[in-house]
Amino acid sequence: xxxxxxxxxxxxxxxxxxxxxxxxxxxxxxxxxxxxxxxxxxxxxxxxxxxxxxxxxxxxxxxxxxxxxxxxxxxxxxxxxxxxxxxxxxxxxxxxxxxxxxxxxxxxxxxxxxxxxxxxxxxxxxxxxxxxxxxxxxxxxxxxxxxxxxxxxxxxxxxxxxxxxxxxxxxxxxxxxxxxxxxxxxxxxxxxxxxxxxxxxxxxxxxxxxxxxxxxxxxxxxxxxxxxxxxxxxxxxxxxxxxxxxxxxxxxxxxxxxxxxxxxxxxxxxxxxxxxxxxxxxxxxxxxxxxxxxxxxxxxxxxxxxxxxxxxxxxxxxxxxxxxxxxxxxxxxxxxxxxxxxxxxxxxxxxxxxxxxxxxxxxxxxxxxxxxxxxxxxxxxxxxxxxxxxxxxxxxxxxxxxxxxxxxxxxxxxxxxxxxxx
Amino acid sequence: xxxxxxxxxxxxxxxxxxxxxxxxxxxxxxxxxxxxxxxxxxxxxxxxxxxxxxxxxxxxxxxxxxxxxxxxxxxxxxxxxxxxxxxxxxxxxxxxxxxxxxxxxxxxxxxxxxxxxxxxxxxxxxxxxxxxxxxxxxxxxxxxxxxxxxxxxxxxxxxxxxxxxxxxxxxxxxxxxxxxxxxxxxxxxxxxxxxxxxxxxxxxxxxxxxxxxxxxxxxxxxxxxxxxxxxxxxxxxxxxxxxxxxxxxxxxxxxxxxxxxxxxxxxxxxxxxxxxxxxxxxxxxxxxxxxxxxxxxxxxxxxxxxxxxxxxxxxxxxxxxxxxxxxxxxxxxxxxxxxxxxxxxxxxxxxxxxxxxxxxxxxxxxxxxxxxxxxxxxxxxxxxxxxxxxxxxxxxxxxxxxxxxxxxxxxxxxxxxxxxxx
Numbered sequence: 001x002x003x004x005x006x007x008x009x010x011x012x013x014x015x016x017x018x019x020x021x022x023x024x025x026x027x028x029x030x031x032x033x034x035x036x037x038x039x040x041x042x043x044x045x046x047x048x049x050x051x052x053x054x055x056x057x058x059x060x061x062x063x064x065x066x067x068x069x070x071x072x073x074x075x076x077x078x079x080x081x082x083x084x085x086x087x088x089x090x091x092x093x094x095x096x097x098x099x100x101x102x103x104x105x106x107x108x109x110x111x112x113x114x115x116x117x118x119x120x121x122x123x124x125x126x127x128x129x130x131x132x133x134x135x136x137x138x139x140x141x142x143x144x145x146x147x148x149x150x151x152x153x154x155x156x157x158x159x160x161x162x163x164x165x166x167x168x169x170x171x172x173x174x175x176x177x178x179x180x181x182x183x184x185x186x187x188x189x190x191x192x193x194x195x196x197x198x199x200x201x202x203x204x205x206x207x208x209x210x211x212x213x214x215x216x217x218x219x220x221x222x223x224x225x226x227x228x229x230x231x232x233x234x235x236x237x238x239x240x241x242x243x244x245x246x247x248x249x250x251x252x253x254x255x256x257x258x259x260x261x262x263x264x265x266x267x268x269x270x271x272x273x274x275x276x277x278x279x280x281x282x283x284x285x286x287x288x289x290x291x292x293x294x295x296x297x298x299x300x301x302x303x304x305x306x307x308x309x310x311x312x313x314x315x316x317x318x319x320x321x322x323x324x325x326x327x328x329x330x331x332x333x334x335x336x337x338x339x340x341x342x343x344x345x346x347x348x349x350x351x352x353x354x355x356x357x358x359x360x361x362x363x364x365x366x367x368x369x370x371x372x373x374x375x376x377x378x379x380x381x382x383x384x385x386x387x388x389x390x391x392x393x394x395x396x397x398x399x400x401x402x403x404x405x406x407x408x409x410x411x412x413x414x415x416x417x418x419x420x421x422x
Numbered sequence: 423x424x425x426x427x428x429x430x431x432x433x434x435x436x437x438x439x440x441x442x443x444x445x446x447x448x449x450x451x452x453x454x455x456x457x458x459x460x461x462x463x464x465x466x467x468x469x470x471x472x473x474x475x476x477x478x479x480x481x482x483x484x485x486x487x488x489x490x491x492x493x494x495x496x497x498x499x500x501x502x503x504x505x506x507x508x509x510x511x512x513x514x515x516x517x518x519x520x521x522x523x524x525x526x527x528x529x530x531x532x533x534x535x536x537x538x539x540x541x542x543x544x545x546x547x548x549x550x551x552x553x554x555x556x557x558x559x560x561x562x563x564x565x566x567x568x569x570x571x572x573x574x575x576x577x578x579x580x581x582x583x584x585x586x587x588x589x590x591x592x593x594x595x596x597x598x599x600x601x602x603x604x605x606x607x608x609x610x611x612x613x614x615x616x617x618x619x620x621x622x623x624x625x626x627x628x629x630x631x632x633x634x635x636x637x638x639x640x641x642x643x644x645x646x647x648x649x650x651x652x653x654x655x656x657x658x659x660x661x662x663x664x665x666x667x668x669x670x671x672x673x674x675x676x677x678x679x680x681x682x683x684x685x686x687x688x689x690x691x692x693x694x695x696x697x698x699x700x701x702x703x704x705x706x707x708x709x710x711x712x713x714x715x716x717x718x719x720x721x722x723x724x725x726x727x728x729x730x731x732x733x734x735x736x737x738x739x740x741x742x743x744x745x746x747x748x749x750x751x752x753x754x755x756x757x758x759x760x761x762x763x764x765x766x767x768x769x770x771x772x773x774x775x776x777x778x779x780x781x782x783x784x785x786x787x788x789x790x791x792x793x794x795x796x797x798x799x800x801x802x803x804x805x806x807x808x809x810x811x812x813x814x815x816x817x818x819x820x821x822x823x824x825x826x827x828x829x830x831x832x833x834x835x836x837x838x839x840x841x842x843x844x
Contacts, residue, residue, distance in 0.1 A: 124588070130668075153603075153612070156603060157603050157612075159672075160672055164584055166759065166765075179756055190578050192707070214840065215837075244669075247582065281611075284603065284612065286841065334600070334602050334614075334840070336677045336678070337589055338588040415637075418636065418708075
C-alpha cells in the first residue's frame with residue numbers, strides 16, 4: 001500500500017484522488033466536443049479514445065472498443081483484457097518511462113478542470129439493495145420499533161429491489177424536487193403535491209463487467225464486478241411511505257440516482273479489501289463469503305445551502321456493510337436472472353453505529369424529529385431547494401489515496417405545474 | 423368493426439389472428455438466416471426489412487429503421503410515422519390492390535409456419551403493475567383476510583414495481599424452474615431449494631413508443647403507447663413470500679417473463695376500446711380517465727402436461743382491469759422518471775370475478791388448497807415440470823378477430839446443482 005510514482009507530478013500528491021494506483025475510467029468532453037473515454041491521472045485526463053485510434057494504447061488489437069461514449073465495450077472484453085490494459089497504462093505513466101513516451105502521452109491529456117464529465121458507462125439495469133445493518137436497523141426502529149427493526153429475512157439474504165436505470169445521472173446534474181401522491185397519517189385521503197421529505201442515500205455502486213445467465217457463486221460474482229462508483233439514491237420519503245406497501249419503493253426512487261463520474265476499478269481497490277462483519281446467524285452456503293469482500297473506503301456527505309459553504313453532515317466507511325457487492329450479485333442470480341455488462345448494483349445506505357455516521361437525512365434527523373445543525377447556521381430535517389448534496393469517498397494508503405472524486409447534485413424547486421408543456 | 427378484406431385470402435378467415443385489421447409487428451428468421459422485421463398477415467409474414475431495402479415500403483424516406491432485429495428504431499419515428507406506415511401497409515395489402523403490387527409483395531412474404539419468431543423489440547426497462555382489482559383482492563384475502571384485502575393506497579394509485587428487462591423472453595422459450603431461498607412458516611430457518619410453488623400471471627404488456635422526461639398526463643401517456651403483447655410474469659410464490667418484505671418482489675419474478683411475438687398496435691385495437699370500471703373512490707385529477715382507456719380483449723390460459731393435450735384453466739378479459747396502461751404510464755412519470763422507447767409495462771394479473779376467471783394458479787387453486795382438475799386427468803396447484811403454459815388473447819369483431827397469437831412456455835426441471843459449471 002505505497003504510492004506508485006508517475007512522471008506526471010500532480011499524480012504523486014497525497015491530496016489527489018487519482019494517483020497511478022487508481023487510474024479510474026470516465027467519459028469526458030472538452031468545449032462541446034464529442035464524448036471520449038478517459039483515464040484520470042493527477043489533475044489531468046488521458047484521452048483513451050485518442051490513444052486507441054493512434055495505436056499507442058489498445059485494449060483489443062482487433063477492434064476499437066473505446067470509440068464510444070461509454071466503457072461498456074471495453075468491459076465486454078473481460079477480466080484478462082482489463083488486467084492487461086491496466087498494466088499497460090501503469091507502465092506508460094510510471095516514473096522512469098522513456099522521454100519519448102512521456103511526450104507522446106502528454107499530447108493526449110487535457111486538464112481535468114477544462115473537461116465536462118459524463119456518465120462513464122451505459123447503465124443496463126439498476127438494482128438497489130438494503131444491505132447496511134445500521135441503516136436497516138435505524139429505519140426499522142423508526143417504523144416498527146426496536147424489537148422488530150430487522151425483517152425476518154434480513155440476516156439471511158441481501159434484500160434488494162429493482163430500480164430505474166433511466167433515472168441514473170452523472171454528478172453535477174441538477175435534480176428537480178418531484179411531485180407525487182402523498183398522504184399524511186391523519187389525512188382522510190391522499191393528495192398530489194411536491195415531496196416535502198426529499199432525501200439522499202449514501203451508497204456505493206458496483207458495476208457488473210461480465211454477463212451471466214444462470215446462478216453464479218459469490219466467488220464468480222466477485223470476479224464479475226468491474227468497478228465501483230459513489231451513488232446517491234435520492235429518495236422522496238413521503239411518497240415512499242404511501243406507495244411502498246405491498247410491492248416496494250417505486251416513484252419515490254425514480255426521480256434521479258446520481259453517480260460519481262469515475263469508475264474506480266476493483267483492481268485499484270484490491271489493496272483495501274477487508275472482511276464483512278461477524279455473522280449473527282450463519283449464512284446459507286450459496287451466500288457465504290470466500291475471502292475479504294468489502295473495502296476500507298472512507299465516505300462523507302456534505303450539504304451546502306444555496307450560495308453558502310458546505311457542512312459535513314455524515315462520515316462513515318464502506319466496511320460497515322453487512323453484505324458485500326459480490327454477495328448481492330450472487331443473490332441477484334439465484335433464480336436464474338440474467339445479468340448484463342453495465343448492470344449497476346447500489347449497496348444500500350451505508351450508515352455506521354454513531355449518529356454522525358448515518359448516510360441519510362431520514363436517519364440523521366430521526367424522521368425529522370431531531371434536525372441537524374449546519375455550520376453556516378440553520379438546520380435541516382430534509383433537503384431544501386437550492387441545497388447541494390455531495391458524497392465523497394477515498395481509500396487511504398500511506399501517503400496516497402484511491403479516490404472517487406465527487407458525487408454531487410443540487411436540488412431545484414418543484415415544477416409549479418407538473419403537467420404544463422412549454 | 424367489420425373485416426377489412428385483403429387479396430391474401432388467408433387474412434380474410436374468421437379464424438386467423440392476423441387479418442388486415444391487425445397487422446402486428448414482429449421479428450422473424452427463416453432457416454437460421456438473419457433476424458428481420460416482419461408484419462403478420464393471415465398465414466404469412468411480410469418481410470418489412472426487405473421491403474424497406476428495395477424501397478417498396480419505407481417508414482422514413484431518409485433512414486433505414488427496419489434494418490435491425492427490433493422495431494425500436496421504427497417506434498422512435500413517432501406517432502405520425504406509425505399512422506402513415508400502417509396506412510401504406512393497409513393500402514398495399516387491401517383487396518383491389520393492383521396485380522403488379524400483389525406480385526411484388528408476395529415475393530416478400532414467407533409462410534409463418536416456416537419462420538422462427540424472436541423478441542419483437544429491445545426491452546429498455548420492464549415495470550410490472552398490480553392493477554387488476556380481482557387479483558389484488560384474491561391475493562390480499564389469502565394473505566391478510568377479506569377485511570384488509572386491498573392495501574390503503576390501492577384505489578388511489580396503480581401499484582407497481584420495477585422488474586428485470588434482461589429476463590424477458592419470447593414465446594416458445596423454455597423456462598427453467600428456479601432455485602431460491604425459501605422458508606416454510608413453521609421452519610426455524612430458511613433453506614436453498616428449487617421453487618415448489620412456481621406460477622404464471624396472465625397479463626397484457628404495454629410498450630412505450632415515445633420517450634418522455636417529466637411528468638405526463640393520462641392523455642399524453644395514452645398517445646405514447648405503441649402497442650401491446652400478451653405477457654406471462656412467471657412467479658415463484660415461495661421465494662416471493664420469504665423475500666418480499668419490505669421492498670417487494672425480486673428474485674421471485676426474475677427467472678423469466680414471456681411475451682407474445684407480435685406487437686398488436688394501439689391503432690389496431692382502437693375499435694375495441696372500452697371504459698375502466700366505476701371508481702369506488704374518485705381518483706385525483708392527474709390519474710383520471712380521459713376517455714375509454716381499456717380494451718375488450720378475450721383472454722385464456724391453457725395448461726398442457728408433458729406430451730398431453732391442453733386444458734383451458736382460465737378465461738377472462740382485459741376489460742376487468744381497474745387501471746388502464748395509460749394511467750399506469752402517467753403514474754410512472756409523476757416523480758419525473760424518464761421513460762424510454764421500448765419500456766414494457768405489465769398490466770398486473772388480469773382476473774375476473776368468478777373462479778374460472780382467475781389469471782394465476784395461486785388464485786385458481788386458492789394458495790394450493792383447492793387444486794384444479796385437468797381434462798386429461800390429474801390436477802394442479804402449481805406448475806409441474808414439463809407443463810406448457812400458454813396465454814391466448816384476441817379482440818373479437820364481426821366475423822374477424824384482432825389476435826395476439828400465443829404466449830407460451832414449457833417448464834424445465836430445476837438444475838440439479840445450480841452452481842456447477844459445464
